[in-house]
Amino acid sequence: MGKLLRRTFLIGSAAVAGGVAVGFYMYKTPYPNPLTADAGKGESVFNPFVKIAADNSVTVIVPRAEMGQGVVTTMAALVAEELDIELAEVKTEFAPAANVYYNRAMLEEGAPFQVFDNSFIAEMTRDIQGVVAKFLAMQATGGSSSTVDAFDRMRTSGAAARAMLIAAAADKWQVAAASLKTENGKVVDPALGRSIAYGDLVAAAATQQVPETVTLKDPADWRYLGKSQPRLDMVAKVTGKARFGVDVRLPDMLFATVRMNPRQGAKMTGIDASAAEKIPGVVKVVNLDTGYAVVADNTWTAFKAADLVKPQWAKAPYPETTEAIFASIDAALKAGGGFNMRNDGDAPDVIAAGTGKAISARYTAPYLAHATMEPMNATAQWTGGKLTVWSGNQAPTSIVTQAASVFGLYASDVTVHSTYLGGGFGRRFETDFSMLAARVAKETGGKPVQVTWTREEDMRHDMYRPGAICEAAAVVDGQGVPSVVFRTASQSPIASTFGRLAGAITPPGNDKTVVDGLWDQPYALANYRVTGIPVDLDIPVGFWRAVGHSHNPFFHESFMDEIAHSSGQDPLEMRLKLMQPYPAAVAAVQAVKDMSGWGTPLPAEDVKSRGRGVAFCLSFGTWVAQVVQVADTEDGIRIEKVWCAADFGTALDPKNLEAQMMSGIIFGLSSAMGQEITFADGAVEQGNFDSYDAMRMNQTPEIQVRVLQTSGKMGGAGEPGTPPSLPALANAIFAATGKRIRQLPLSKEITFA
Amino acid sequence: MDIKINGKTVSIEADPEMPLLWALRDIAGLTGTKFGCGIAMCGACTVLIDGEPVRSCSTALEDVSGEVTTIEALQGDDGALHAVQEAWIEQQVAQCGYCQSGQIMSAVALLANNSTPSDADIDDAMSGNLCRCGTYPRIRAAIHTAAKKLAEA
Numbered sequence: 073m074g075k076l077l078r079r080t081f082l083i084g085s086a087a088v089a090g091g092v093a094v095g096f097y098m099y100k101t102p103y104p105n106p107l108t109a110d111a112g113k114g115e116s117v118f119n120p121f122v123k124i125a126a127d128n129s130v131t132v133i134v135p136r137a138e139m140g141q142g143v144v145t146t147m148a149a150l151v152a153e154e155l156d157i158e159l160a161e162v163k164t165e166f167a168p169a170a171n172v173y174y175n176r177a178m179l180e181e182g183a184p185f186q187v188f189d190n191s192f193i194a195e196m197t198r199d200i201q202g203v204v205a206k207f208l209a210m211q212a213t214g215g216s217s218s219t220v221d222a223f224d225r226m227r228t229s230g231a232a233a234r235a236m237l238i239a240a241a242a243d244k245w246q247v248a249a250a251s252l253k254t255e256n257g258k259v260v261d262p263a264l265g266r267s268i269a270y271g272d273l274v275a276a277a278a279t280q281q282v283p284e285t286v287t288l289k290d291p292a293d294w295r296y297l298g299k300s301q302p303r304l305d306m307v308a309k310v311t312g313k314a315r316f317g318v319d320v321r322l323p324d325m326l327f328a329t330v331r332m333n334p335r336q337g338a339k340m341t342g343i344d345a346s347a348a349e350k351i352p353g354v355v356k357v358v359n360l361d362t363g364y365a366v367v368a369d370n371t372w373t374a375f376k377a378a379d380l381v382k383p384q385w386a387k388a389p390y391p392e393t394t395e396a397i398f399a400s401i402d403a404a405l406k407a408g409g410g411f412n413m414r415n416d417g418d419a420p421d422v423i424a425a426g427t428g429k430a431i432s433a434r435y436t437a438p439y440l441a442h443a444t445m446e447p448m449n450a451t452a453q454w455t456g457g458k459l460t461v462w463s464g465n466q467a468p469t470s471i472v473t474q475a476a477s478v479f480g481l482y483a484s485d486v487t488v489h490s491t492y493l494g495g496g497f498g499r500r501f502e503t504d505f506s507m508l509a510a511r512v513a514k515e516t517g518g519k520p521v522q523v524t525w526t527r528e529e530d531m532r533h534d535m536y537r538p539g540a541i542c543e544a545a546a547v548v549d550g551q552g553v554p555s556v557v558f559r560t561a562s563q564s565p566i567a568s569t570f571g572r573l574a575g576a577i578t579p580p581g582n583d584k585t586v587v588d589g590l591w592d593q594p595y596a597l598a599n600y601r602v603t604g605i606p607v608d609l610d611i612p613v614g615f616w617r618a619v620g621h622s623h624n625p626f627f628h629e630s631f632m633d634e635i636a637h638s639s640g641q642d643p644l645e646m647r648l649k650l651m652q653p654y655p656a657a658v659a660a661v662q663a664v665k666d667m668s669g670w671g672t673p674l675p676a677e678d679v680k681s682r683g684r685g686v687a688f689c690l691s692f693g694t695w696v697a698q699v700v701q702v703a704d705t706e707d708g709i710r711i712e713k714v715w716c717a718a719d720f721g722t723a724l725d726p727k728n729l730e731a732q733m734m735s736g737i738i739f740g741l742s743s744a745m746g747q748e749i750t751f752a753d754g755a756v757e758q759g760n761f762d763s764y765d766a767m768r769m770n771q772t773p774e775i776q777v778r779v780l781q782t783s784g785k786m787g788g789a790g791e792p793g794t795p796p797s798l799p800a801l802a803n804a805i806f807a808a809t810g811k812r813i814r815q816l817p818l819s820k821e822i823t824f825a
Numbered sequence: 826m827d828i829k830i831n832g833k834t835v836s837i838e839a840d841p842e843m844p845l846l847w848a849l850r851d852i853a854g855l856t857g858t859k860f861g862c863g864i865a866m867c868g869a870c871t872v873l874i875d876g877e878p879v880r881s882c883s884t885a886l887e888d889v890s891g892e893v894t895t896i897e898a899l900q901g902d903d904g905a906l907h908a909v910q911e912a913w914i915e916q917q918v919a920q921c922g923y924c925q926s927g928q929i930m931s932a933v934a935l936l937a938n939n940s941t942p943s944d945a946d947i948d949d950a951m952s953g954n955l956c957r958c959g960t961y962p963r964i965r966a967a968i969h970t971a972a973k974k975l976a977e978a
């Protein structure tokens with residue numbers, strides 16, 4: 073079966089001759105359109121993504137979470153481009169939880185194939201994953217997939233609505249639709265010089281036949297796409313008006329907090345709440361089986377009273393200390409086994425033969441918390457057996473499915489209102505904070521209750537980035553080409569996450585979240601083996617910005633640096649050589665070479681020394697190279713500059729992409745500089761930003777970003793900035809000081825200024 | 826307890842030990858000021874008291890003696906934005922936006938005391954404000970932009 077046919081058969085949204093199929097998610101959809109028109113405002117619903125009112129206002133429904141990545145603006149721009157309207161005037165609403173908003177690109181990216189692998193089997197599996205996404209109907213924000221997923225879908229939504237407006241005008245004027253054009257919110261008839269505003273057409277247009285295909289604009293004619301747009305959420309976010317989950321206010325609302333067993337997942341075996349109940353303003357203390365909630369008339373009273381409750385906690389279902397946890401990971405690594413995610417040539421035999429320069433290294437990465445700026449929270453209310461949840465979340469339909477399963481409801485009895493997210497980074501993909509609010513709300517006699525976690529509760533009840541150990545070995549031949557073996561062991565983020573989600577099906581194939589960043593990199597090596605060893609522990613782990621690509625690239629790119637230095641090669645030139653068959657990789661590395669002045673001497677009269685480090689990572693379809701420059705000073709290592717070149721294939725909003733790269737870099741460097749979650753007595757030791765800090769203004773380097781568009785396939789933006797930043801920093805420290813640090817955070821061996 | 830907030834005297838019925846943050850958010854209905862850490866480590870809750878930046882999560886109501894200004898009062902009654910807010914828009918600073926009320930209040934206080942802050946001055950004034958989205962490079966640029974706007978005004 074040819075690719076086109078297969079896609080049409082399986083997905084129904086593929087390109088067809090002469091245009092883009094409007095797709096069964098719009099008119100042949102088995103999923104109902106959840107939008108209803110607000111008749112009072114004269115609104116008409118054109119499809120699940122576009123509403124237009126008689127006053128000409130256009131509302132774009134944003135099916136993804138806005139957690140900082142600028143998705144609201146990009147979604148609106150995709151529709152505005154094709155609908156031909158003023159972008160700055162577009163109103164946006166977050167989508168209700170509904171299956172029609174499923175994210176196909178996210179699970180596609182989750183398929184076990186390299187981005188550059190376009191073989192039949194890879195395409196086929198991506199399609200199957202897309203079908204899985206549809207059947208699971210996950211309306212989720214993750215995998216840096218929002219724009220990739222939306223690119224055709226949102227443009228098609230805008231184009232289809234535009235075609236219906238033109239058809240309505242053609243009916244009204246009794247002329248051929250083909251003779252009409254649109255111009256910024258109006259249908260115009262050039263022949264007779266007349267025009268009519270969209271608002272005056274909506275009633276007639278919304279009942280027009282949805283076109284089967286539409287022709288999308290030639291990118292050369294784009295007015296908004298490909299150009300930086302002011303964010304539509306910016307004014308709200310500088311005036312304090314943007315409403316986050318924690319800002320939800322409802323009549324008669326109560327405020328609560330939760331304290332769950334710090335030995336995560338274990339029971340509460342006893343509770344003495346008498347002191348807490350005496351505090352004025354406390355409404356009640358609720359036993360939640362693995363913890364408790366205090367409900368009060370304001371959040372601070374709930375916090376204060378929660379401190380006075382005396383609970384008894386059962387023991388943790390996992391090893392109690394960091395040492396014991398890492399001993400388990402190490403034991404799994406030593407036991408061998410696992411799966412080979414990449415197995416080109418005969419790397420172990422070549423290494424065993426030992427002809428060439430041999431090197432080996434062992435790296436470790438810690439557990440990490442997400443520490444979103446807004447602590448976990450949600451608001452819930454029960455009315456007549458139906459549940460309403462307000463929360464900043466990355467997966468509204470998962471909240472519906474989970475609530476339906478936990479409380480024995482029909483999905484139609486659960487309503488989710490999504491707000492802005494004060495950071496997500498993968499943490500708000502989880503449903504736990506929404507579910508806890510729903511459980512507490514069961515006890516408030518129908519009053520809505522907002523459940524806000526303290527920072528400590530948030531940090532101690534995360535779904536962590538798993539700790540990992542990697543052993544790497546190589547021999548380098550006379551041409552400076554290595555044969556390499558990587559063996560990496562960690563808990564699996566996807567198995568842990570999907571194990572918590574009702575109705576979730578773990579994607580087929582090997583567990584890519586364990587090996588991502590090691591097996592999928594564009595190095596042309598004849599002998600290249602990557603083995604993943606999933607470790608079975610009950611510590612909750614999950615999706616942390618870049619997931620497997622958050623730590624494995626540190627292993628991979630540190631080791632590549634070690635290979636280069638040990639064989640007398642320049643680390644950047646070695647990459648250019650080994651990446652030859654992959655032009656997008658070469659372009660990115662070449663760009664940071666030029667930007668950073670790689671190879672030119674670095675004056676260091678004012679400091680002890682300076683050095684530059686390079687790293688590369690292909691993740692979420694985006695090819696990213698970075699050079700970090702550090703200075704070794706009296707106060708420690710100062711990160712001075714970062715250069716980043718990222719190939720997104722198609723760059724819809726360059727200024728926003730620059731922001732996403734800066735964000736990802738600062739997020740990655742923050743973790744490399746000092747973040748670590750440790751365990752003692754089964755509980756996480758860190759609680760707040762005094763023990764788990766992040767980069768601050770005074771440590772922030774100058775960051776330059778170059779946006780490239782050569783790869784031919786659109787990649788994501790939210791995550792790919794993070795992966796190369798950690799190894800580029802470690803490699804720069806090596807260049808400046810001669811000290812090779814193989815464990816994260818780097819602060820275990822060095823001080824940062 | 827009577828507290829002057831954004832030019833109005835507001836009467837707040839609460840435990841005098843309650844941090845100002847929670848009185849603003851849960852009692853006075855001013856949710857623009859955010860909770861991030863509760864221990865004066867993140868700056869999300871920054872407000873001005875008599876023009877000085879203060880972490881409202883760690884300031885008990887009973888210790889509030891001056892006039893409180895929150896993000897909600899930066900915009901003039903005519904809807905005009907403060908120069909710092911305009912600079913934030915110009916530089917497209919905010920990402921998730923959660924830390925930005927606190928960032929902006931710290932920047933307003935900085936610029937009120939120092940009309941031409943150097944990068945080192947910005948480091949000193951702003952390093953108590955965490956941003957997990959990493960908007961620092963644009964915050965720095967926006968403070969320089971705001972300084973220029975204020976000088977021209």
Ligand code: FES
Nearest residue numbers: 861862865868882
């Ligand atoms: S909430 Fe006050 S400084 Fe963090």
Ligand code: FES
Nearest residue numbers: 921922956957958
């Ligand atoms: S903009 Fe998200 S924390 Fe600063």
